[in-house]
Every structure is written in C-alpha cells, then in structure tokens.
Amino acid sequence: MTAAQLPALSRGPNALPKAPVRIVHVGLGAFHRSHQAWYTQHASDAAEWGIAAFTGRRPDAALALAAQDGLYTLIERSDDGDSFEVIGSIVEASDGADVGRLAELLAAPATAIVTLTITEAGYGLGRDGTLDNSSSAVAADIESLREPDGGTPATPLGRLVLGLAARRTVGGGPIAVVSCDNLADNGNVARAAVCGMAEAWDPGLAAWIKENVSFVGTSVDRITPRTTEADVAAVAEACGHRDTTPVVAEPFHNWILSGGFPAGRPRWEESGALFVDDIEPYENRKLWLLNGAHSMLAYAGGLVGHTTVAEALGDGRCLSAVEALWDEASAHLTGPGLRISEYRAALLERFSNSRIAHHLSQIAMDGTTKLRMRAVPVLRAERAVGRTGEGAARMIAAWIDYVGATSDIHDPLAADIASANSQDGDRRLTALLSLVSPELARDPGITALVRSLCGTFTGAYTPANP
Ligand code: CS2
Numbered sequence: 001m002t003a004a005q006l007p008a009l010s011r012g013p014n015a016l017p018k019a020p021v022r023i024v025h026v027g028l029g030a031f032h033r034s035h036q037a038w039y040t041q042h043a044s045d046a047a048e049w050g051i052a053a054f055t056g057r058r059p060d061a062a063l064a065l066a067a068q069d070g071l072y073t074l075i076e077r078s079d080d081g082d083s084f085e086v087i088g089s090i091v092e093a094s095d096g097a098d099v100g101r102l103a104e105l106l107a108a109p110a111t112a113i114v115t116l117t118i119t120e121a122g123y124g125l126g127r128d129g130t131l132d133n134s135s136s137a138v139a140a141d142i143e144s145l146r147e148p149d150g151g152t153p154a155t156p157l158g159r160l161v162l163g164l165a166a167r168r169t170v171g172g173g174p175i176a177v178v179s180c181d182n183l184a185d186n187g188n189v190a191r192a193a194v195c196g197m198a199e200a201w202d203p204g205l206a207a208w209i210k211e212n213v214s215f216v217g218t219s220v221d222r223i224t225p226r227t228t229e230a231d232v233a234a235v236a237e238a239c240g241h242r243d244t245t246p247v248v249a250e251p252f253h254n255w256i257l258s259g260g261f262p263a264g265r266p267r268w269e270e271s272g273a274l275f276v277d278d279i280e281p282y283e284n285r286k287l288w289l290l291n292g293a294h295s296m297l298a299y300a301g302g303l304v305g306h307t308t309v310a311e312a313l314g315d316g317r318c319l320s321a322v323e324a325l326w327d328e329a330s331a332h333l334t335g336p337g338l339r340i341s342e343y344r345a346a347l348l349e350r351f352s353n354s355r356i357a358h359h360l361s362q363i364a365m366d367g368t369t370k371l372r373m374r375a376v377p378v379l380r381a382e383r384a385v386g387r388t389g390e391g392a393a394r395m396i397a398a399w400i401d402y403v404g405a406t407s408d409i410h411d412p413l414a415a416d417i418a419s420a421n422s423q424d425g426d427r428r429l430t431a432l433l434s435l436v437s438p439e440l441a442r443d444p445g446i447t448a449l450v451r452s453l454c455g456t457f458t459g460a461y462t463p464a465n466p
C-alpha cells in the first residue's frame with residue numbers, strides 16, 4: 001500500500017482529545033512542533049493547554065496541519081534508529097495573515113501565553129539592537145496599525161501588537177510573551193521590539209503592555225532538520241498512517257526559562273524544562289557553543305564543499321576551527337553548574353549524528369543577525385582580556401568569504417551584502433564587517449585580524465605569523 005492509500009492521521013473519538021486553547025503560537029514551523037509543542041504534550045496538565053498556532057509568511061504549514069486536525073508525527077532520530085510519536089497539543093493551525101482570529105484569541109481571557117519562533121531577523125532590530133523603525137516592513141506595519149481597525153500588519157511583531165491591543169480593549173488581563181528564538185536576552189529584545197512598535201502606534205497601548213505583559217526569556221534547544229519525502233515515507237511504513245507533514249528531531253531537547261507567567265502555564269518542568277532566575281549564562285552557553293559552532297561549520301564547511309553538519313564536523317579543518325572557538329568562548333562561561341566540558345562533549349556527539357541530515361545551507365541563512373549573537377560577544381570578551389579573539393574572528397572571516405562565494409544569500413541585509421560585495425579588497429571587508437557590527441569595523445586591529453583570517457577555508461590563507 002502506498003502512503004496515499006493509508007488512513008490520514010485523525011484524532012478519533014477518544015484518542016488525543018483537543019485541549020482548550022490557552023497558548024497562542026506565532027511562527028508555526030518545524031522547530032515549534034519539535035520543541036514547545038512536545039514539551040506541552042508531555043506535561044501532566046496537557047489536557048488543559050491547547051495551542052493555536054499561526055504561520056509566518058506563508059499559509060502552507062497551517063493548511064497541511066489543519067487537514068490533519070493539528071496532529072503530526074514526531075520522528076525522534078538517533079544514531080541507532082527512529083522512534084515515532086503523534087503530537088496532539090496543537091489544536092488549531094491558522095494562516096498568520098488571519099489577524100482577526102489572532103486578535104480574537106489574544107483577547108480571550110483564557111489565553112495565558114504567546115510563544116514566538118519568528119527567527120532572529122523577525123524582531124526587526126537594527127544594527128544598534130533596537131527596533132529599526134526605518135525598515136520598510138516595520139514602517140509599513142506601523143502605517144497599517146494606524147488605520148482605524150488596525151489594518152492588516154504583515155510582520156509577526158505587528159500582528160502581535162494588534163492582538164495585544166485587542167486584549168487591552170476587552171480587559172483580557174495580563175499575559176506572558178515567551179520568545180523562543182536564538183537571541184541573547186530574547187525576553188528583553190521581544191519587549192523592546194513589541195513596545196517599540198506599540199509606542200509608534202499608540203503610546204497608551206505601549207504603557208498597557210509594559211504594565212500587563214510579562215516577557216519571558218528562554219534558551220531553546222533541539223536540532224530539527226528539514227523534513228524530506230523520505231521522512232513522510234518512513235512514517236507511513238512505521239506507523240501505518242498518512243502524515244503529509246511529520247517533523248524530524250534529535251532525541252536531545254532542552255528548555256530553560258526565566259520570567260513570570262501571570263495567567264499560569266503548563267507544568268513544563270515535568271517535561272524537563274528548567275526555570276531559573278538568571279538565564280544569561282545558559283543563553284551564552286547555547287549561543288556561543290552550539291549555535292556558534294553551527295555557524296562556523298556552515299560557512300567553513302560550506303566553503304570547502306560539505307553539505308551537512310555531520311560531514312563538516314568530520315573534516316579536521318572545520319573541527320579545529322570549532323575547537324578554537326569553543327576554547328575562547330569557554331573562558332567566559334564560568335557560571336556555576338554550566339558543566340562546559342560535558343556540554344562540549346555532548347555537542348560533538350549530537351553534531352555527529354549522521355542520520356540527521358542537518359543542512360549547512362539552512363544554518364548559513366541570516367548571517368548578519370546570527371554572527372552578532374554567536375561570534376561578536378566572544379570576540380569582544382577575548383579582546384577585553386587582552387587576547388586576539390582569533391577563534392571567533394575566524395567565523396566572521398569565513399562568513400565574509402562565504403558571502404563572496406555564494407550567489408544565493410538569505411539575509412535581512414541581503415541588499416547591503418550585495419552592495420558591499422561589489423567593492424574591492426579592504427573596502428569590501430570593512431563594509432561587510434560593518435553589517436555585522438559597525439563598532440568592529442571601526443577597530444583597525446579587528447579589521448586586520450579578520451583580513452588575515454580570510455581565505456582560511458578557500459586555500460588563499462596566509463597565516464600572519466607562520
Ligand atoms: C541553528 C539552530 O539554524 C541555525 O542557526 O544553529 O537552528 C540550531 O539548530 C538550534 O538552535 C538547535 O537548538
């Protein structure tokens with residue numbers, strides 16, 4: 001029997017009943033489904049916490065999921081094999097453009113939490129780390145919000161602000177917004193972005209948000225590669241049901257949260273989530289070690305012709321670049337309980353899971369935003385203690401080479417990258433560096449260091465001190 005002939009996934013009268021909506025998610029994609037939806041399903045009070053999830057730019061993921069009543073199969077893929085679980089915590093899936101439904105759900109007093117996976121670039125931040133009101137998408141949304149009914153904002157932030165305005169209008173009460181994106185200090189970043197957009201529309205709303213919305217910071221972790229046709233076939237064969245939209249993830253998962261939930265939350269701690277007072281050391285550990293290594297492998301590995309994380313890690317040149325970055329980062333990860341050497345050893349094992357085809361091209365996207373979180377803080381910390389920061393600078397140099405060698409650049413600053421690329425030599429290098437951090441580009445010591453590291457992975461490298 002082919003997959004198309006099998007019965008479609010469905011809830012059935014008794015199995016996986018629908019929980020009432022108490023969580024709204026913005027940014028429905030594979031990561032939300034392998035992470036927050038999984039944690040919600042595994043809490044003992046899951047029956048009280050349904051998720052209504054909204055897509056970002058396109059409706060496709062919502063359409064596919066809605067056709068299966070919100071259900072999907074999670075394939076947990078380890079080096080030894082696959083295991084399969086049907087996840088039912090998403091009870092409603094909608095096109096993100098349906099701002100009417102989003103506003104209705106945010107206005108409902110039963111809604112207690114909004115989770116976000118809108119990507120690093122989705123917070124609309126400029127190079128100085130605050131909301132960039134001059135970006136065309138943000139400016140268009142502010143314009144739209146000023147229409148009598150709030151119009152139809154197109155960015156996730158604009159949509160969220162419209163929904164929060166609806167909650168304020170009906171007196172829906174306090175709520176928690178939980179950023180689940182790989183950004184340093186993501187709770188405060190989300191607060192700055194949401195309040196910045198609200199302020200530009202209606203200062204009264206911005207004041208209400210400051211008073212009533214708790215912005216929870218989190219560090220999220222679960223490697224979730226893109227789903228392939230082979231995964232769809234694997235589910236059909238192993239489970240005997242038709243699922244057009246399964247999700248693949250590694251067995252490992254981690255969620256650390258910090259902040260208040262004024263209207264309650266699921267018992268996520270029962271699924272392994274950790275609630276802490278100070279999240280910064282955990283965030284830095286994840287961003288500098290895991291995500292930092294990922295970006296290093298994406299650019300270095302991409303330049304030398306590898307396709308996946310596991311392949312790149314198997315290449316001694318890429319591995320030693322990762323180890324050098326980790327040595328530098330580890331010197332600044334000194335908080336209690338961080339267990340850095342175990343963490344590093346576990347990462348090597350996770351990255352080597354060769355059954356997970358985690359594509360470097362997926363990680364290479366949005367480099368300008370990612371490098372600000374993954375390379376720049378380590379470079380700055382190293383230089384502040386009088387060392388060069390070469391390990392972190394090599395990631396930036398590899399990115400500079402990568403954007404020079406690749407025609408298909410996905411980045412919020414893609415147009416600026418193209419214009420920087422059209423310049424020659426040092427001008428090009430400084431222009432690209434300033435897209436990551438204007439401050440770094442102004443430091444002659446850093447530009448010289450990065451220049452000396454360019455070519456490391458393209459064969460054009462001449463070490464400064466051979
Ligand atoms: C990756 C992350 O694409 C990327 O930039 O580094 O998505 C990474 O896989 C996750 O943060 C793992 O938790």
